[in-house]
Amino acid sequence: MTKSPSVFTPVLIGGCLIILISFGIRAAFGVFQIPIANEFGWLRSDFSMAIAIQNLAWGIGQPLFGAFAGRFGDRKAIFLGAVLYAAGLVFSAYAITPGQHQFLEILVGFGIAGTGMGLIIAIVGRTSAPEHRSLAMGIATAAGSAGQVIGPPMAEFLLSMMTWQSVFIVFAAAISAAMLLLPFLKSEPVATTQELEETLGQILGRAFRDPTFTLIAVGFFSCGYQLSFITAHFPAFITEVCAEIIPGSMLDSLGVSTTSALGAVALALIGLANIGGTVLAGWLGSIYSKKYLLAGVYFGRTIAAAVFISLPMTPLTVIVFSVVMGSLWLATVPLTAGLVGYIYGLRHMATLYGLVFFSHQLGSFMGVWLGGHMYDRFGSYNAVWWVGVGVGLLSAIVHFPVDERPLNDRKPA
Numbered sequence: 574m575t576k577s578p579s580v581f582t583p584v585l586i587g588g589c590l591i592i593l594i595s596f597g598i599r600a601a602f603g604v605f606q607i608p609i610a611n612e613f614g615w616l617r618s619d620f621s622m623a624i625a626i627q628n629l630a631w632g633i634g635q636p637l638f639g640a641f642a643g644r645f646g647d648r649k650a651i652f653l654g655a656v657l658y659a660a661g662l663v664f665s666a667y668a669i670t671p672g673q674h675q676f677l678e679i680l681v682g683f684g685i686a687g688t689g690m691g692l693i694i695a696i697v698g699r700t701s702a703p704e705h706r707s708l709a710m711g712i713a714t715a716a717g718s719a720g721q722v723i724g725p726p727m728a729e730f731l732l733s734m735m736t737w738q739s740v741f742i743v744f745a746a747a748i749s750a751a752m753l754l755l756p757f758l759k760s761e762p763v764a765t766t767q768e769l770e771e772t773l774g775q776i777l778g779r780a781f782r783d784p785t786f787t788l789i790a791v792g793f794f795s796c797g798y799q800l801s802f803i804t805a806h807f808p809a810f811i812t813e814v815c816a817e818i819i820p821g822s823m824l825d826s827l828g829v830s831t832t833s834a835l836g837a838v839a840l841a842l843i844g845l846a847n848i849g850g851t852v853l854a855g856w857l858g859s860i861y862s863k864k865y866l867l868a869g870v871y872f873g874r875t876i877a878a879a880v881f882i883s884l885p886m887t888p889l890t891v892i893v894f895s896v897v898m899g900s901l902w903l904a905t906v907p908l909t910a911g912l913v914g915y916i917y918g919l920r921h922m923a924t925l926y927g928l929v930f931f932s933h934q935l936g937s938f939m940g941v942w943l944g945g946h947m948y949d950r951f952g953s954y955n956a957v958w959w960v961g962v963g964v965g966l967l968s969a970i971v972h973f974p975v976d977e978r979p980l981n982d983r984k985p986a
Contacts, residue, residue, distance in 0.1 A: 632934020654687015711855015
């Protein structure tokens with residue numbers, strides 16, 4: 574009897590550790606919003622625009638790094654991403670104007686594209702055994718959630734001992750050290766003969782003519798909007814908005830001393846819950862229809878957000894929302910990546926997923942920027958929350974007409 578290959582390959586283990594560090598740093602940016610704004614007297618929208626630009630650069634860089642990896646190799650692409658990430662963090666530590674910080678976030682965004690989930694999940698997907706592919710991508714995505722568990726509290730802890738500029742330097746050193754894991758990512762990709770013969774231009778042309786590709790991209794928009802708005806603004810939302818209505822006794826009963834600490838804990842809880850959520854989504858994606866699972870995830874997020882902003886704010890509602898939203902947080906990633914790889918093939922999966930991910934990052938840009946803009950204008954995040962509810966509902970609906978059959982198996986119209 575032939576022994577089934579293990580899901581835990583060196584590629585998966587090394588990739589997970591790199592994602593953990595990369596996403597942990599990225600998830601911590603919301604913690605810096607108030608310290609940086611207070612030091613320089615910036616508007617909330619100034620720092621929000623910097624994070625929004627970071628997300629947009631991440632989206633633009635994702636398909637470019639996918640194409641670069643296809644031409645020059647995966648490890649060279651990841652190394653280039655780490656160099657840009659570290660440089661962006663170091664230079665940002667010395668930025669003193671909103672314009673400088675916003676410009677340097679372009680480097681950080683491209684760095685995340687080269688070291689984050691988009692590229693590494695594609696590598697994991699290409700090199701995993703078919704029976705483990707969806708689960709492996711779920712595990713890799715869960716590594717990003719583990720980074721979110723570690724990143725914001727680590728940033729909060731470091732800020733208690735040093736300036737935010739020094740924390741940026743520490744994070745730059747961490748992403749540089751992660752490159753010691755690159756030797757783990759050496760392996761041969763798995764692809765069919767037809768995929769190997771098909772050029773990037775040919776598969777891009779076929780994908781762009783396929784309505785399903787557009788539907789998947791549109792659906793991913795709300796994922797970016799919801800996640801990036803919460804990552805960037807939830808700590809500040811809890812710190813400032815909830816400080817007026819949450820008594821100190823409630824905080825003490827939960828073991829946190831301030832609403833700022835509650836904000837960091839909330840992000841960590843989202844990441845912790847999502848570890849199980851993404852692994853479960855990856856496992857379910859190997860058994861059930863990915864498009865219906867995606868629709869269910871988006872419906873779940875929509876209901877969770879609508880209920881949260883409709884109820885009176887308490888530490889308990891913050892924690893319950895964090896756990897519920899966390900269980901659905903990145904569950905879309907292994908399902909969406911798996912859908913792209915299954916329909917359009919594995920060889921150019923990084924580039925194709927990167928193009929779909931660009932829509933995700935357009936949503937991220939809107940969520941982060943609109944959050945800061947609306948807060949500065951109205952002193953409230955309520956409208957931004959309800960926009961997120963609307964786009965989440967749209968994403969759930971557009972997945973129903975998605976054609977899950979492999980493109981090569983479809984009969985010409």
